[in-house]
Amino acid sequence: MTMMMWQPVSGCGDDCRDGADMRAFPGLAALRMVTLAGVLLGGFLLVPLLRGNALRTLARAMLAVLGIRLVRQGPAMKPGSLLAANHVSWLDILVLLAVAPVRLVAKGEVGGWPGIGALAGLSGAIFIDRSRPKALPRTVAEVTAALKAGRTVAAFPEGTTFCGANQGQFRPALFQAAIDANAPVVPASIRYDTTAAAFIGDDTLWDSVRRVAALRSLTVTLVTAPALRPAVDADRRTLARAAQSSLGPSGYRLAA
Numbered sequence: 001m002t003m004m005m006w007q008p009v010s011g012c013g014d015d016c017r018d019g020a021d022m023r024a025f026p027g028l029a030a031l032r033m034v035t036l037a038g039v040l041l042g043g044f045l046l047v048p049l050l051r052g053n054a055l056r057t058l059a060r061a062m063l064a065v066l067g068i069r070l071v072r073q074g075p076a077m078k079p080g081s082l083l084a085a086n087h088v089s090w091l092d093i094l095v096l097l098a099v100a101p102v103r104l105v106a107k108g109e110v111g112g113w114p115g116i117g118a119l120a121g122l123s124g125a126i127f128i129d130r131s132r133p134k135a136l137p138r139t140v141a142e143v144t145a146a147l148k149a150g151r152t153v154a155a156f157p158e159g160t161t162f163c164g165a166n167q168g169q170f171r172p173a174l175f176q177a178a179i180d181a182n183a184p185v186v187p188a189s190i191r192y193d194t195t196a197a198a199f200i201g202d203d204t205l206w207d208s209v210r211r212v213a214a215l216r217s218l219t220v221t222l223v224t225a226p227a228l229r230p231a232v233d234a235d236r237r238t239l240a241r242a243a244q245s246s247l248g249p250s251g252y253r254l255a256a
Helices: 028-050 053-065 091-099 108-112 116-122 133-148 175-181 205-213 236-245
Strands: 068-073 082-085 102-107 126-128 152-155 185-192 218-224
Touching: 028 053, 028 205, 053 068, 053 091, 053 116, 068 091, 082 091, 082 175, 082 236, 091 102, 091 116, 091 185, 091 218, 102 108, 102 133, 108 116, 108 126, 126 133, 133 152, 133 175, 175 236, 185 236
Parallel strands: 068 218, 082 152, 082 185, 102 126, 102 152
Antiparallel strands: 185 218
């Protein structure tokens, strides 16, 4: 496995955002940022005590504070599924945590992000050290164990973020965990109605949060496809292609 395969590079850059979004009235962005900080502080005091639904409530509250409307479409997920989603933004983490109890698979750097990293950690996140390709089998084994224990695990098989109109290929490694655990794979498409949500190019987390907070409104739609049930002798590459294909051609278009 080469380092390029281990650390995929997105062809999306800052110029992929069209800048045509409606801005909120002056002062709203600052109010949202202050309120978001308060929600995070209160949430991190309560969630470790309550877990489960409290984490979902916190994720939903963070989206609401930022003025983000979440729309859920498609069949419900069965516990113990591997949820394979496209990746557009750090907001994807909030979206997935808001709809179901999941353990996230994320790059190690996410663990150090303010707020979002702690939220991912509270979900029981499985962090990938992308500087150590030889650690990948251990990560796959950890995902397998979580699936066998009946936990739903959410991953972004593209390996990095894309603008939403463009896409990356689903990497096959984590699909081996679904095969080994005899777990269903649920393909999921995350769609935003604005390119401003994309966390790409030279973006910093701070800049992205401020840009999102300054929008008049934002709608994100999570669409799940029917579950794929891999056979014991299934090939992870074939399964990855099937998962991505089942999203259909509209899986990466902006939400209407």
